[in-house]
Amino acid sequence: MKVVVMGAGITGITTAWYLLQAGHEVTVIDRSEAAAMETSFANAGQLSYGYTTPWAAPGIPAKAAKWLFRAHSPLILKPDGSLFQLQWLLQMLKNCDPARYQTNKDRMVRISEYSREMFRRFEAETGLDFEGRKKGTLQIFRTQKEVDAAEKDIEILAQYGVPYRRLKPEECLAYEPALHHAVHRIAGALHLPNDATGDCHLFARRLKTLCEAKGAVFRFNCSISRIEHEGSRIRAVYAGGERFEAERFVCALGSFSRTVLADLGLNLPIYPVKGYSLTLPVTDSAEAPVSTILDETYKVAITRFNERIRVGGMAELSGYALKLPQARRETLELVVKDLYPQGGDTARAEFWSGLRPMTPDSTPIIGATRFDNLFLNTGHGTLGWTMSLGSAKITADLVCGIEPEVRCDDLSIARYT
Structure with a gap:
C-alpha cells in the first residue's frame, strides 16, 4: 500500500x-x-515519561495570572489578532476542572508509557545512537511552597505506578554533583528514575x-x-x-x-505555543549536568548531551512568528548560570525558538x-x-x-x- x-x-x-x-x-x-x-530541531531533549501532565490543570488559571506579571515569566501571552487564539484559550480554561484534568492525564500517561516501551524495543532492535542517557529527571524546587504543591503531583505518580523519590537538597548531589554551587537555593527535589534524555534532532x-x-x-x-x-x-x-x-x-x-x-x-x-532554547558547549564536564534538571520556579529544563548542554523552556502564545527576543535568552541564561555557572559557555550558545502544536486538553x-x-x-x-x-x-x-x-x-x- x-x-x-x-x-x-x-x-x-x-x-x-x-x-x-x-x-x-x-x-x-x-x-x-x-x-x-x-x-x-532544538527542543529540551527530555524523554519525560514521568513528567507527563496536562497544562490545563486545576489552579493553573490563578498561577498564569501571576506569571504574566513576573520577571522571567514561564508564560508569555500576546494577542495575535485572531479569534482562534481567544477560542483556544477558552477551551483550555474549560479543561482546567478536576474531572477533565483526570481524563486528559489518563490519556497522556497511556501514550507516554507506551512510548517508553516502544523506545525500549526500538533501541534493542536498532542500537541507534542519539546521545541518549537513562539517568532520570531531577525536578528541583526553590521554595517550600513549591515542595508542598508537588505533593499533588506525587499522588498522581503513585496512582499510575511511576517510580519517584523525594529528595532533600543535599541528596540532589548524588544525582547531579555539579549542583553543589546552588544546593543552598534548593528547598527540595523529586527524582524520576525512569525518564531519559536524547537529541531529538x-x-x-x-x-x-x-x-x-x-x-x-x-x-x-x-x-x-x-x-x-x-x-x-x-x-x-x-x-x-x-x-x-x-x-x-x-x-x-x-x-x-x-x-x-x-x-x-x-x-x-491546535495552537502554536512558542518555546525557546539555548545550546551551549560544555566547558567543564564535572561542572555540567549529568541528565535533565527541571527548575520548577522558572519552568526551565537543562539537559546534558555528550558535549553540549540544552536549556529549554517558556510558553509564549503569540501566533506563528519566530522571533528571538533578548529577554527570553536572558531567562534561559539566568537559570543555567545560576545552577551550573562553570558547566558551559553561554557566550557561544545557539539561541532558537520553535512552535509546539498544543491542543486545549x-x-x-x-x-x-x-x-x-x-x-x-x-x-x-x-x-x-x-x-x-x-x-x-x-x-x-x-x-x-x-x-x-x-x-x-x-x-x-x-x-x-
Whole structure:
C-alpha cells in the first residue's frame, strides 16, 4: 500500500518508520530543506515519561495570572489578532476542572508509557545512537511552597505506578554533583528514575537514514498547496509543484496541521505555543549536568548531551512568528548560570525558538478523520519527543487496519466534534 506522510519532523519520521516496518511504500513530504528542521530541531531533549501532565490543570488559571506579571515569566501571552487564539484559550480554561484534568492525564500517561516501551524495543532492535542517557529527571524546587504543591503531583505518580523519590537538597548531589554551587537555593527535589534524555534532532536525522534504507522516499522543499479530495476520500496532495497520490495519507505537520487541513473543513484546535532554547558547549564536564534538571520556579529544563548542554523552556502564545527576543535568552541564561555557572559557555550558545502544536486538553490528536483514508498524528505540545514512538506506532497500526496495543478510541479529532 502507498502511504504519503505529510511532515518530516519527529512525529512524521517515526510514523514512516512503523509504516515501513509493516511493509508499505512510504513517501514523506516536508516544506523544509531537511528532516527535523522545525519543532524537532532544538527542543529540551527530555524523554519525560514521568513528567507527563496536562497544562490545563486545576489552579493553573490563578498561577498564569501571576506569571504574566513576573520577571522571567514561564508564560508569555500576546494577542495575535485572531479569534482562534481567544477560542483556544477558552477551551483550555474549560479543561482546567478536576474531572477533565483526570481524563486528559489518563490519556497522556497511556501514550507516554507506551512510548517508553516502544523506545525500549526500538533501541534493542536498532542500537541507534542519539546521545541518549537513562539517568532520570531531577525536578528541583526553590521554595517550600513549591515542595508542598508537588505533593499533588506525587499522588498522581503513585496512582499510575511511576517510580519517584523525594529528595532533600543535599541528596540532589548524588544525582547531579555539579549542583553543589546552588544546593543552598534548593528547598527540595523529586527524582524520576525512569525518564531519559536524547537529541531529538539527531534521532530524527538518523532514523530518516534507516527509513531510506527500507525504501522510503523523502521530498524536501515541498510546501503543500492543495489537497485533492472526492467525497470522503483524499486523492492526492499537491506540494512543490508535484502531485502525490496514495491510498492512505497521514498528517504529521505539528502546528501547521490546522492551517493545511482547514480547506478540507477539518477544524483542528491546535495552537502554536512558542518555546525557546539555548545550546551551549560544555566547558567543564564535572561542572555540567549529568541528565535533565527541571527548575520548577522558572519552568526551565537543562539537559546534558555528550558535549553540549540544552536549556529549554517558556510558553509564549503569540501566533506563528519566530522571533528571538533578548529577554527570553536572558531567562534561559539566568537559570543555567545560576545552577551550573562553570558547566558551559553561554557566550557561544545557539539561541532558537520553535512552535509546539498544543491542543486545549494537552492530549495529541491521533487517529481517523471523516475522510476514509486520512489519519492524524499531531498536537503533542511539549511532549512530541516523549510520545513520538508510541503515537507513531498507534497511527501506523490504525492506517494498516490493525488493532493498536493500547486503547486509542478517545484520541481522535472526534472528541472535539
